Amino acid sequence: MLIKLPKASDSKESDVTPESFYLSRRALLGSSLGGLAVGALAPWANADEAARYADVEPGKAPQWFAEKLPQTQWQAVTVQGEAITPFKDATHYNNFYEFGTGKGDPAQNAGGMKTEPWSVVVDGEVSKPGRYALEDFMKPYQLEERIYRLRCVEAWSMVIPWIGFPLSVLLKQVEPTSKAKFIRFETLQDPKVMPGQRSGFALIDWPYVEGLRLDEAMNPLAILAVGMYGRELPNQNGAPLRLVVPWKYGFKSVKSIVRISLVEDQPKTTWQGIAADEYGFYANVNPEVDHPRWTQARERRLPSGLFSPNIRETRMFNGYEDEVASLYSGLDLRKNY
Ligand SMILES: Nc1nc2c(c(=O)[nH]1)N[C@H]1C(S)=C(S)[C@@H](COP(=O)(O)O)O[C@H]1N2
Numbered sequence: 001m002l003i004k005l006p007k008a009s010d011s012k013e014s015d016v017t018p019e020s021f022y023l024s025r026r027a028l029l030g031s032s033l034g035g036l037a038v039g040a041l042a043p044w045a046n047a048d049e050a051a052r053y054a055d056v057e058p059g060k061a062p063q064w065f066a067e068k069l070p071q072t073q074w075q076a077v078t079v080q081g082e083a084i085t086p087f088k089d090a091t092h093y094n095n096f097y098e099f100g101t102g103k104g105d106p107a108q109n110a111g112g113m114k115t116e117p118w119s120v121v122v123d124g125e126v127s128k129p130g131r132y133a134l135e136d137f138m139k140p141y142q143l144e145e146r147i148y149r150l151r152c153v154e155a156w157s158m159v160i161p162w163i164g165f166p167l168s169v170l171l172k173q174v175e176p177t178s179k180a181k182f183i184r185f186e187t188l189q190d191p192k193v194m195p196g197q198r199s200g201f202a203l204i205d206w207p208y209v210e211g212l213r214l215d216e217a218m219n220p221l222a223i224l225a226v227g228m229y230g231r232e233l234p235n236q237n238g239a240p241l242r243l244v245v246p247w248k249y250g251f252k253s254v255k256s257i258v259r260i261s262l263v264e265d266q267p268k269t270t271w272q273g274i275a276a277d278e279y280g281f282y283a284n285v286n287p288e289v290d291h292p293r294w295t296q297a298r299e300r301r302l303p304s305g306l307f308s309p310n311i312r313e314t315r316m317f318n319g320y321e322d323e324v325a326s327l328y329s330g331l332d333l334r335k336n337y
């Protein structure tokens with residue numbers, strides 16, 4: 001199923017500048033995918049690219065993922081003329097407070113989180129609630145690659161090739177009742193493996209919770225991701241299942257999900273609990289509404305250094321205005337930040 005998206009995010013394969021490419025790496029590392037033949041290689045994955053984009057570390061994909069990957073629809077959505085962030089940056093500059101507050105902490109500490117077996121609960125206002133082993137949960141879904149901008153509220157950004165499926169497909173399947181108005185997500189809570197949950201970091205009331213309005217969740221850009229860079233998600237990026245909503249600040253894209261609930265009332269989210277005047281429920285990327293302590297008009301695109309800070313103008317809805325602006329017609333985006 002190819003989702004038809006208008007101009008801004010619809011593009012030709014040649015529009016993506018694959019700075020640090022990964023697909024061809026899969027050709028070299030077929031064995032890392034459980035010895036299965038890797039099909040559906042993009043036509044531009046030639047030997048030159050294989051040499052240039054060799055920075056993706058292979059992972060240990062669970063069987064269900066290795067079996068699904070060859071049927072993935074590659075580049076179902078891309079960005080135009082912007083380089084994909086190198087794998088190393090996307091996996092070593094993270095926010096995942098369960099594993100510490102430093103950008104390098106998740107890469108260092110998340111290895112101990114066991115993602116197999118994993119179960120997901122779907123409950124609340126749905127006709128078909130359930131508790132699923134992840135491999136069963138994933139059975140109905142066809143994987144797609146979505147290359148999206150990720151804009152953190154801290155004014156840095158990346159371009160990440162996710163692998164996942166539209167949240168709307170899950171929603172249609174579980175059949176929200178007429179009372180369901182919002183969707184609420186919960187991250188794993190396990191102080192044994194998550195040092196951030198046992199340290200005195202009492203600012204956060206665990207587990208990490210995020211939510212969307214139901215119509216936002218139904219937007220074709222909202223996905224649940226299980227992979228990135230042609231492989232499964234690394235733990236520090238929210239394995240084995242995370243949300244990705246590219247038009248919102250990164251903190252909405254909750255990681256390592258164990259529970260998905262359809263609810264009547266707007267969920268109380270983690271960042272609202274920390275500082276409601278700084279982090280709102282909507283959290284739409286908006287260059288015209290500054291954070292109380294810094295401007296949101298610009299962002300540092302990673303990789304970014306002292307001598308090449310790589311500053312860009314931040315775009316309304318992170319560049320996805322054509323696709324999502326209609327969700328907010330009549331809503332005061334200054335009040336509903
Ligand atoms: N459970 C959980 N999810 C989370 C976070 C977190 O601390 N805990 N951080 C959020 C923030 S602030 C950002 S910017 C993104 C970062 O995703 P990435 O590390 O995969 O780039 O994850 C979001 N999801």
Ligand SMILES: [Mo]
Pocket residue numbers: 095151152153154249250251
């Ligand atoms: Mo963030």
